[in-house]
Amino acid sequence: MSDSKNLIDEPCRACSKEHARFRCGNCKSAWYCSKECQKVDWKNHKPKCNYDADKLITIMIVNGEEAFEQKVPRFEVDPTNGWTPCVITEMIGIPIMVKRWAPYSTKPKREVGIFYMVDPVSGLAANEWQMGCGVIAFARADKTDFHVQLFWDLYSYIYTLMDYYGEENFNYEQFKKKMLNFESFRKHQIEEHRIQGIIQ
Numbered sequence: 001m002s003d004s005k006n007l008i009d010e011p012c013r014a015c016s017k018e019h020a021r022f023r024c025g026n027c028k029s030a031w032y033c034s035k036e037c038q039k040v041d042w043k044n045h046k047p048k049c050n051y052d053a054d055k056l057i058t059i060m061i062v063n064g065e066e067a068f069e070q071k072v073p074r075f076e077v078d079p080t081n082g083w084t085p086c087v088i089t090e091m092i093g094i095p096i097m098v099k100r101w102a103p104y105s106t107k108p109k110r111e112v113g114i115f116y117m118v119d120p121v122s123g124l125a126a127n128e129w130q131m132g133c134g135v136i137a138f139a140r141a142d143k144t145d146f147h148v149q150l151f152w153d154l155y156s157y158i159y160t161l162m163d164y165y166g167e168e169n170f171n172y173e174q175f176k177k178k179m180l181n182f183e184s185f186r187k188h189q190i191e192e193h194r195i196q197g198i199i200q
Contacts, residue, residue, distance in 0.1 A: 009105040014041040024049060027056065028071040048073075058145035060138040061101060064108025067151050070137075077139045085141065086116045088161075089154055093182030095141035096154070102135040113138070115158045120180060121172055123165030149198075153189045160188065 012020040013030050014037035022038070024030040027049045032038040038045075056071045077083070083097035090096075098116060113136045117125040124130075140146045164175050178184065193199045 010102070012037050013045065014038070027073065029073070057139070057143060058147060060146050060148065060151045061135065062113040062133075062138065062151075063104070063135045065110050065112055067112065067148055069146075069148055074143060077143055079141065083139065086138075088118050088120045088158060088180070089116060090141075091120055091176070091180040092154070092157070092185045094150070094154065094185070096146070097139050097141050099137045099139075100134050101137040104132070104134055107132065112155055115155055115162075118158060118162075120176065123162060153192065154185075156192055157185050157188045 009019055010031040011018050012033040014032060017033045020031035020033045022032045022034070024032075024038070024045065030038075030041070030045050030049070032041065055074050057074045057077055058069050059072055059077065060067055061070050077097070079085075079097060081099075083099045086096040086098055096116060098113070111133045113133050114125050114129050116138065117129045117133075119126065138146060138151065161179055164170060164179065190199070
């Protein structure tokens with residue numbers, strides 16, 4: 001069991017007390033308020049708990065402006081299990097899926113995850129997302145680990161693309177050819193990493 005920052009305010013699996021502080025050290029997905037509660041719930045949790053690190057996958061959990069990695073069993077990242085493709089990242093060359101994960105405990109001032117849901121043609125997110133995202137999960141469609149650095153790299157690139165939609169003579173076909181591809185994203189990513197000092 002590890003003491004962690006519970007950004008999505010999940011309740012304790014055993015007693016339902018809010019703001020559980022501890023999560024299962026094996027699967028990282030079950031939250032508890034104490035070791036005693038973890039022991040009480042073990043009989044129920046054991047069949048779902050995944051000890052094999054090879055069967056776990058890293059996804060991104062986004063709560064307003066905060067984004068953090070979470071390990072979940074690989075079977076959770078099944079396209080038929082409520083995940084929706086992010087069209088704009090597919091076109092960029094990194095297929096990402098999104099899923100509503102939990103309601104907000106407190107609505108944030110800003111929702112960075114909504115940029116992943118932008119329609120590449122209009123530059124707008126669908127109304128269902130504009131009305132509020134809630135806590136959302138993002139996973140790579142190829143079922144490889146999705147790490148926080150790549151999340152922010154993609155966010156930064158999509159945020160930059162928004163400037164094009166405001167142009168008076170915006171031409172989607174030209175924009176798609178020039179900007180919605182992996183090569184353009186990669187150039188942006190490398191430049192951002194240089195600015196951040198990640199690479200020299």
